[in-house]
Amino acid sequence: xxxxxxxxxxxxxxxxxxxxxxxxxxxxxxxxxxxxxxxxxxxxxxxxxxxxxxxxxxxxxxxxxxxxxxxxxxxxxxxxxxxxxxxxxxxxxxxxxxxxxxxxxxxxxxxxxxxxxxxxxxxxxxxxxxxxxxxxxxxxxxxxxxxxxxxxxxxxxxxxxxxxxxxxxxxxx
Numbered sequence: 001x002x003x004x005x006x007x008x009x010x011x012x013x014x015x016x017x018x019x020x021x022x023x024x025x026x027x028x029x030x031x032x033x034x035x036x037x038x039x040x041x042x043x044x045x046x047x048x049x050x051x052x053x054x055x056x057x058x059x060x061x062x063x064x065x066x067x068x069x070x071x072x073x074x075x076x077x078x079x080x081x082x083x084x085x086x087x088x089x090x091x092x093x094x095x096x097x098x099x100x101x102x103x104x105x106x107x108x109x110x111x112x113x114x115x116x117x118x119x120x121x122x123x124x125x126x127x128x129x130x131x132x133x134x135x136x137x138x139x140x141x142x143x144x145x146x147x148x149x150x151x152x153x154x155x156x157x158x159x160x161x162x163x164x165x166x167x168x169x170x171x172x173x
Contacts, residue, residue: 003077003115005029005048009039009065010081011057015104019052022108036060040068047073050115053098055082055089063089063096070097079114081106086134103133139167 006028010016013034020030031046033039036057043051051069053062066078080093083104090101100114139157146152154164 003049005031005046006050006052007031007033007039007043007046007048008052009033009036009042009057009062010052010054011035012054019108019111026108026112036062036065036068039065043069043072043076049077051076051078052111053078053080055080055093063092066093066098067096077115079111081111086137089137139164143168 004027006023008016008020008023008030009032010019011034016032016034020032023030029048031042031048033042034057036053037060039051039053051065053065055062062080062082066080069076069078074097076097078098080090080098080101081104082089082101093101102110102114106114139153142156143150143153146156150164150168151161154161157164159167
């Protein structure tokens, strides 16, 4: 396993390019993919020792890619990087084979530290999502489950439709 090679799989092209450029500047050989499916193809060809996966991507998500890569190579170091952190998805990522799970924004130093087995408890506790972030992710998940129907989502969440609309407007600013 070559820990000097990294696959960066993220659908946010500017972020992916910036992270990849930073890793290359540090001497890493970097491969890029914008979808989980493409990430799996790139992984099968190049077999990088480290993988950085965004949680949410169009099509198959990051957790799917974690499971697929871990099935191919249980020694591959995988870090899940997301803007929508929650305890549930962090546990799911680790169960599927990720070494660590960190939230955006994260520096290259923090991302590389996430690959290290001796990441201190203090550093990981700084990356716990806030209650507002967890609530926002849950609301978004319910909204996605209801096909974007605000009225139906509000009913599932036990909120008035207007209250949910207000929450959604506040979250998008």
